[in-house]
Amino acid sequence: MILLDRVTKAYGKGSKPALNRISLHVEPKEFVIMVGTSGAGKSTLLKLLTCEEKPTSGKIVVGGIDYHTLKGRQIPLLRRKIGVVFQDFKLLPQRTVFENIAFALEIAGMTNREIRNTVPKVIELVGLKGKEKSYPRELSGGERQRVAIARAVVRQPKILIADEPTGNLDPKHSWEIVRLLEKINRYGTTVILTTHNAEIVNKLKKRVVTIENGKITSDQAQGSYRQFGGLKENAS
Ligand code: ADP
Numbered sequence: 001m002i003l004l005d006r007v008t009k010a011y012g013k014g015s016k017p018a019l020n021r022i023s024l025h026v027e028p029k030e031f032v033i034m035v036g037t038s039g040a041g042k043s044t045l046l047k048l049l050t051c052e053e054k055p056t057s058g059k060i061v062v063g064g065i066d067y068h069t070l071k072g073r074q075i076p077l078l079r080r081k082i083g084v085v086f087q088d089f090k091l092l093p094q095r096t097v098f099e100n101i102a103f104a105l106e107i108a109g110m111t112n113r114e115i116r117n118t119v120p121k122v123i124e125l126v127g128l129k130g131k132e133k134s135y136p137r138e139l140s141g142g143e144r145q146r147v148a149i150a151r152a153v154v155r156q157p158k159i160l161i162a163d164e165p166t167g168n169l170d171p172k173h174s175w176e177i178v179r180l181l182e183k184i185n186r187y188g189t190t191v192i193l194t195t196h197n198a199e200i201v202n203k204l205k206k207r208v209v210t211i212e213n214g215k216i217t218s219d220q221a222q223g224s225y226r227q228f229g230g231l232k233e234n235a236s
Contacts, residue, residue: 002026007058018044020214021220034194081154083160087167089144091136099131126150142173159190198225
């Protein structure tokens with residue numbers, strides 16, 4: 001469960017808040033799409049959830065952890081609950097597909113045996129069987145994003161944040177990634193997807209939360225993409 005109660009984030013004293021008294025409730029296993037123009041506050045919201053930024057005021061509770069009382073040493077535990085994927089994949093170029101995914105487990109202190117056991121399962125899940133020994137440069141954009149998703153879910157987080165995961169992909173690969181996110185969601189992971197892709201938003205028929213100017217301006221159960229203030233929908 002994700003709960004934000006009147007959360008404000010201002011980056012500088014006296015500056016206009018990036019988020020202004022936002023309240024949001026996301027149930028376990030939900031699939032939520034977050035939309036809004038560039039500068040609306042989406043990344044700030046995601047950074048608050050991953051504890052990269054602290055709120056100026058308001059309450060954040062994720063999976064029973066109240067961020068206000070969170071100690072520094074508990075942050076790794078919290079991050080375990082939240083997997084993140086980005087538009088630009090952020091893979092390690094000198095490592096193979098297998099090694100990129102294994103890396104997430106190595107830093108978590110898993111044994112080689114556990115790693116050898118776990119990684120093939122997640123490679124299978126994301127449809128990359130046969131590509132274990134490939135390097136990122138040998139993969140298509142869609143395949144690279146699959147590796148990034150595999151790495152994000154290999155420790156079985158409760159929540160997967162996908163921040164513009166299709167931003168660098170063509171329509172066919174974009175849909176493959178969205179279908180993979182749906183599959184991961186069906187297995188029980190809460191998914192939060194930010195996107196500027198109107199077609200994806202309109203066809204998915206999921207909950208759509210719209211952020212404009214640091215405020216949630218709409219929250220629809222089976223939402224659609226609305227054009228914002230005349231700005232281009234693919235502005236990033
Ligand atoms: P989005 O992800 O919707 O494009 P952001 O959350 O990145 O929006 O930005 C919201 C507002 O906060 C913008 O006005 C942006 O300039 C500002 N902002 C974001 N990050 C920082 C930062 N590290 N320092 C100062 N201002 C920031």
